[in-house]
Amino acid sequence: xxxxxxxxxxxxxxxxxxxxxxxxxxxxxxxxxxxxxxxxxxxxxxxxxxxxxxxxxxxxxxxxxxxxxxxxxxxxxxxxxxxxxxxxxxxxxxxxxxxxxxxxxxxxxxxxxxxxxxxxxxxxxxxxxxxxxxxxxxxxxxxxxxxxxxxx
Amino acid sequence: xxxxxxxxxxxxxxxxxxxxxxxxxxxxxxxxxxxxxxxxxxxxxxxxxxxxxxxxxxxxxxxxxxxxxxxxxxxxxxxxxxxxxxxxxxxxxxxxxxxxxxxxxxxxxxxxxxxxxxxxxxxxxxxxxxxxxxxxxxxxxxxxxxxxxxxxxxxxxxxxxxxxxxxxxxxxxxxxxxxxxxxxxxxxxxxxxxxxxxxxxxxxxxxxxxxxxxxxxxxxxxxxxxxxxxxxxxxxxxxxxxxxxxxxxxxxxxxxxxxxxxxxxxxxxxxxxxxxxxxxxxxxxxxxxxxxxxxxxxxxxxxxxxxxxxxxxxxxxxxxxxxxxxxxxxxxxxxxxx
Numbered sequence: 073x074x075x076x077x078x079x080x081x082x083x084x085x086x087x088x089x090x091x092x093x094x095x096x097x098x099x100x101x102x103x104x105x106x107x108x109x110x111x112x113x114x115x116x117x118x119x120x121x122x123x124x125x126x127x128x129x130x131x132x133x134x135x136x137x138x139x140x141x142x143x144x145x146x147x148x149x150x151x152x153x154x155x156x157x158x159x160x161x162x163x164x165x166x167x168x169x170x171x172x173x174x175x176x177x178x179x180x181x182x183x184x185x186x187x188x189x190x191x192x193x194x195x196x197x198x199x200x201x202x203x204x205x206x207x208x209x210x211x212x213x214x215x216x217x218x219x220x221x222x223x224x
Numbered sequence: 225x226x227x228x229x230x231x232x233x234x235x236x237x238x239x240x241x242x243x244x245x246x247x248x249x250x251x252x253x254x255x256x257x258x259x260x261x262x263x264x265x266x267x268x269x270x271x272x273x274x275x276x277x278x279x280x281x282x283x284x285x286x287x288x289x290x291x292x293x294x295x296x297x298x299x300x301x302x303x304x305x306x307x308x309x310x311x312x313x314x315x316x317x318x319x320x321x322x323x324x325x326x327x328x329x330x331x332x333x334x335x336x337x338x339x340x341x342x343x344x345x346x347x348x349x350x351x352x353x354x355x356x357x358x359x360x361x362x363x364x365x366x367x368x369x370x371x372x373x374x375x376x377x378x379x380x381x382x383x384x385x386x387x388x389x390x391x392x393x394x395x396x397x398x399x400x401x402x403x404x405x406x407x408x409x410x411x412x413x414x415x416x417x418x419x420x421x422x423x424x425x426x427x428x429x430x431x432x433x434x435x436x437x438x439x440x441x442x443x444x445x446x447x448x449x450x451x452x453x454x455x456x457x458x459x460x461x462x463x464x465x466x467x468x469x470x471x472x473x474x475x476x477x478x479x480x481x482x483x484x485x486x487x488x489x490x491x492x493x494x495x496x497x498x499x500x501x502x503x504x505x506x507x508x509x510x511x512x513x514x515x516x517x518x519x520x521x522x523x524x525x526x527x528x529x530x531x532x533x534x535x536x537x538x539x540x541x542x543x544x545x546x547x548x549x550x551x552x553x554x555x556x557x558x559x560x561x562x
Contacts, residue, residue: 077429077468081415084467085425088460090378090497097375146371155373156494162373171373179369182269196372 101161108165142170172196227408227441234343235400239510240284244385255511257284270361277387278314278356296320297348302331328531332506333550337407339392354389357501379422381500388506402517408438410549424461427530430547432468455505455529456485458498484508505529517556
């Protein structure tokens, strides 16, 4: 009897569940994500035109500047609102990474600089770094092997 | 365990609600006593702010009752934070004998039921019970940092920043806001929901089950209650609970079967499915509904506070969400003594 109620209740709950508006979310993510990348492109162009950077060397300072922007927006409480609106659009660009780091740092300030900020700053972004490094390692390994056996 | 009947009708003689800045948008804001202008409330952390909320609601309740802390025989507090520290710290500053309780968001009615039992059993003459929740401290413990830009699904709920407390007394000379008549302690129910952003749905069976047991064991019918009020089921859970109840042959109209989680932020955007947190039911019941009983606008209500008994660890370890609900029936003041 109990099992029966679990099934029936789950069905009732599923029936009333409000689905995520996937198409609408995709469009919003596309527009906001695209806009963030547009800003990044403008920053790159400024670096190339007015500073001694080339197309190859401008990408690192661009990332740093974009993370700085996202730091400011996070600190002033705007990035969270943007995130609710844009979803992946604000999470996937490097500004989302900046937000994950800075929000954790702000949050754990109350536990002090070492145990709080230091210990928790990569709480959310840590797995991005771990899996980023691991996949980079394996890609490099595959490339090296392919070069050694003369495929590329 | 059977429904508890309290023949001495313990009185709720006073209540206090303190709330955060966002709760000013609530259509029931005028029923709350104190508001804070920012989420830190002049404290250094959100957890300390939550303790301050609790202390402030207690002060309001004591002030309205014209009582001092020394006249309280027992404190029963609860909240959502690890080891219920905001409750413990608030109890430290009050200094009366203290029972700390945890049943997540069902803590409000667990506290009120226990307060009724202590008074009716003659173990105490005045019990102060209350619960608190804070949006940012809860987000931080259960979800992500406050400023993290994650997108919440439409099933997510907004934790209420507030604390609500009530003084329950055996004193028949005093004017009561309401009396505690009966209470039914809930059973843990798990309908195998794993999504912590869909807690209303997870709690639906726990709520329906305790309502059914309360009605059968106390031999009451649905018509005996003006309102059956759930704690924080919100849009999805409340609709699901209503469906489950009709399958159990308990038919409720949408005017009679209401939910604090749906009411507290009615018309407020950005809360998704509705409010949640122990203070969701506590602020609505101790702020609004007991005063409606006091005015005799309502005769008898059944409050069913609902709680999702998960922790950040259990859902990461892929456990389903066990849920609980406790029901307390309240009646309007009995005039002319007994």
